[in-house]
Amino acid sequence: MQWEWDDAKNVANTEKHGVSFEEALQVFTDPNGIEKEDLAHSTPKERRFWRTGRLKSGRIVTVVYTLQGDNIRLISAQERRRERREYEQAKKGAKG
Secondary structure, rough: EEOOOOOHHHHHHHHHHHHHHHHHHHHHHHHOOEEOOOOOOOOOOOOOEEEEEEEEOOEEEEEEEEEOOEEEEEEEEEEHHHHHHHHHHHHHHOOO
C-alpha cells in the first residue's frame, strides 16, 4: 500500500485544520486508533473510511480516506469532537 493525496488539498487542509497529510499518516500507526466506514459519504463507486488516532504531538485527529487500487488516498484530516470522544471511550474500555 502506498499513500497519495492531492497536493493542493494538502495545502488547504494544513491551512484550515493545522495538520498536513504527512503528519496525519501517524494515526495509521496508533495501536489505539479506531476505524470505520463512512457510510454517510460513501457511494457505490467510492467507499470512504475514517480513522481516528493520536499524533506524536498528542493531538487526536480523524483522517478521511478512500482506497484506490493499491493506494490509500487521503481526503481530509482534522480534529473532530465526536470521533475524539469515541476514541477516548474505546481507549478507556481497552484499559478497563
